[in-house]
Amino acid sequence: MKLGELAQRLECQFEGPADLEITGVAGMEEATASEITFLANPKYLPKLQTTRAAAIIAGKKVDTLGRPVLRSPDPYLTFARALEVFYPPQRPPAGIHPTAVIAPDVKLGRNPSIGPYVVIEEGAVLGDDCVLKSFVVIYRGAKIGDRFLAHSHAVVRENVRIADDVILQNGVVIGGDGFGFAPQADGSYYKIVQAGTVVIEGGVEVQTNSCIDRAAVGETRLRRGVKVDNLVQVAHGCDIGENTLLCSQVGIAGSAKVGRNVILTGQVGVAGHLTIGDHVIATPQTGVPNDVRPNTTISGSPAVDHELWLKCSAAYKRLPEMFAAYRKMRDYLEKAGEKS
Numbered sequence: 001m002k003l004g005e006l007a008q009r010l011e012c013q014f015e016g017p018a019d020l021e022i023t024g025v026a027g028m029e030e031a032t033a034s035e036i037t038f039l040a041n042p043k044y045l046p047k048l049q050t051t052r053a054a055a056i057i058a059g060k061k062v063d064t065l066g067r068p069v070l071r072s073p074d075p076y077l078t079f080a081r082a083l084e085v086f087y088p089p090q091r092p093p094a095g096i097h098p099t100a101v102i103a104p105d106v107k108l109g110r111n112p113s114i115g116p117y118v119v120i121e122e123g124a125v126l127g128d129d130c131v132l133k134s135f136v137v138i139y140r141g142a143k144i145g146d147r148f149l150a151h152s153h154a155v156v157r158e159n160v161r162i163a164d165d166v167i168l169q170n171g172v173v174i175g176g177d178g179f180g181f182a183p184q185a186d187g188s189y190y191k192i193v194q195a196g197t198v199v200i201e202g203g204v205e206v207q208t209n210s211c212i213d214r215a216a217v218g219e220t221r222l223r224r225g226v227k228v229d230n231l232v233q234v235a236h237g238c239d240i241g242e243n244t245l246l247c248s249q250v251g252i253a254g255s256a257k258v259g260r261n262v263i264l265t266g267q268v269g270v271a272g273h274l275t276i277g278d279h280v281i282a283t284p285q286t287g288v289p290n291d292v293r294p295n296t297t298i299s300g301s302p303a304v305d306h307e308l309w310l311k312c313s314a315a316y317k318r319l320p321e322m323f324a325a326y327r328k329m330r331d332y333l334e335k336a337g338e339k340s
Contacts, residue, residue: 001023001085002019002022003016003017003018003021003022003055003068004019006036006082009085010070010085012078013070013071014069014070015069015071016055016068020054020055021034021054022034022035022036022054022055023035023086024086024087025037025038025082025083025087026053028044028048028051028053029051031052031054033054034054035053036053036055036056036070036082037051037053038056038057038075038076038082039058039062039064039075040076045062053067054068055067055068055069056069056070057069057070057079057082058070058072059071060072092113092115093113094113096112097114097116097134099116099117100114100116100119100120101117101118101119102120103122103124103140105122106122106125106126107124107125107126109126109129109130109146110129111128111129112131112132113131115133115136115152116134118132118133118134118135118136119137120137121138121139122140124139124142124144125144126144126148127146127147127148129146129147130144131149133151133154134152135153136150136154136155137155137156138156139155139156139157139159139175140159141159142158142159142160142162143159144166145163145165146164147165148165148166150167150168150172151169152170153170153171154171154173154174155174156168156174156175157173157176157198157214158175160175160199160200161200162174162200163204164203166205166206167206168205168206169205169206169207169208169230170209171209172206172209172210172211172212173210173211173212174198174212175197175198175212175213176211176212176213177213177214178194178196178213178215178216178235178236178237179213179254180192180194194213194214194215194216194236195216195217196217196219196220196236196237197219197220198212198213198214198215198219198221198222199221200212200221200222201221201223201242202224202225203225204224204228206222207228207229207232209231210230210232211232212228213233213234213235213236215236216236216237218237219237220237220239221238221240222234223239223241223242223244223260224242225242225243226241226244226245227244227245229245229246229247229248229250232246232247232249232250233251233252234246234252235252235253235254236254236255237254239256239257241257241261241262241278242260244258244262244263244264245262245264247264248266249267250264250267250269250270251270253269253273254273256270256272256273256275256276257274257275257276258270258276259275259276259278259279259280259294260279261278261279262276263281263282264282264286265281265282265283265286267285268282268285268286268288269288270288271288274288274289275291275292276288276291277291277295278294279294280292280298281297282297282299283297283299283309286298286300286301287302288303289302290302290303
């Protein structure tokens with residue numbers, strides 16, 4: 001594809017020869033002389049001197065040292081769109097593999113693609129253009145919207161509701177039993193029937209081996225645009241707000257409410273029955289035991305304001321030195337008191 005054509009497809013202004021041939025997209029270090037790369041973070045500016053890329057996707061005021069450039073207000077987003085130009089997603093052909101097991105009363109929309117050894121139980125409903133890869137299991141009574149994509153070994157449990165344009169990566173379980181057990185007098189535990197459900201709104205993606213548990217009563221809900229990374233646990237009765245990101249190994253205990261546009265980074269743990277406000281960022285390994293007000297960044301365990309955590313972290317490294325000084329002062333004062 002020519003640089004000028006690519007600029008038009010991506011709605012960018014370009015500087016350089018319009019007929020420059022671009023064959024793909026790559027990172028700054030890996031790009032070859034026929035590929036385009038991107039610069040979104042200023043700390044990578046020095047790489048402009050060494051990259052072999054044919055052209056750069058960059059901000060409007062970035063000096064690209066005379067290299068051909070596509071000017072974008074959001075280079076990272078433009079990079080994502082460029083990937084789709086060169087590597088468009090491949091949809092398998094419509095059809096039902098002969099090894100699939102589908103209950104007679106299942107309702108399938110138009111153009112389904114059902115792979116080998118898929119199981120769809122009685123009463124399930126799937127919308128148009130759904131793709132179920134091999135070994136996907138859809139339990140009884142599940143209701144799923146249009147353009148659903150489930151990769152191999154994903155499971156949608158009974159009576160779960162999923163809206164349009166949802167993606168489940170490999171090994172995801174939607175609607176597994178919540179962790180509910182009542183203690184008995186003899187020290188054992190009585191299993192609480194998980195009679196509730198899970199609701200997944202439109203545009204959600206849940207990535208590999210993550211679990212969204214059903215509620216004992218009521219529902220667990222992932223609202224529109226939520227993105228869930230690998231190995232994440234969302235427990236029974238949680239409500240996750242629109243466009244929130246749950247990064248790898250996040251764990252959210254039961255009945256927690258998470259607001260809109262929240263980012264919980266890697267290994268964040270959230271206690272149950274609390275509320276996290278809109279636009280909160282929790283840095284890696286933060287432990288959240290209490291409610292969090294909106295528009296804050298938190299760190300540490302138990303979580304505190306990020307700026308306070310930075311100060312505490314700086315002081316922590318000096319604790320041995322500070323304690324030695326304290327002991328020296330304490331001993332001096334004790335001796336001074338004895339002499340008086």
